[in-house]
Amino acid sequence: MINRIRDIRKAKGWTLSQLAEACDPPTTAQTIGRLETGMRNLSIKWMDRIGAALDVDPESLVRSEKSERPRLVARLTAAGAEALETPAEAVMPTDTGGQSPLIVLAVEAGMGEYRPGDRLWLRQVDLQDASRAINRDVLVPRKGGRFAFGRLIDRRDTLVGILPPGHGEKQQVVDNPPWIAVAEMLVRPL
Structure with missing residues (x-):
């Protein structure tokens, strides 16, 4: 070994x-x-x-x-x-993080700084730890099996505010998500 x-x-x-x-x-x-x-x-x-x-x-x-x-x-x-x-x-990114699970977001359409084919590795954190993710890109589960993705700009009690990466997008507010996944690594094929 x-x-x-x-x-x-x-x-x-x-x-x-x-x-x-x-x-x-x-x-x-x-x-x-x-x-x-x-x-x-x-x-x-x-x-x-x-x-x-x-x-x-x-x-x-x-x-x-x-x-x-x-x-x-x-x-x-x-x-x-x-x-x-x-x-x-x-x-590897899977070997450097904590005990929280890693998830991967596949980018299919260019948006903001992300290009088609990118893979964004994110680590899940509890909602209580979300304040350390302010001004970082996050993925947040929403009701009905949907997600919100963008820059975490606000967190109050059970509400989180997310600004999507596209130009002119409006803030999305998610109420009481079970977790937030914080971006840790971008993998971009050439």
């Missing part, structure tokens, strides 16, 4: 110290470093602690040696494409 703690930690932009502090109970950056490099055995107990700290499924912290994963090999800067000093595994 290949240990993916470092790849997931870096994909989230965390340092060894931040991950060590987020563990319950907290541990040391040195211990996390040893677990990442294989100098210390990664037990189920450690997988549970680190998975909880990173807010990921513990089983995403390891993968089979037989499965070939996408690699991050270069970055595009103002000076052009540059090779990374050390290539890393490209962490």
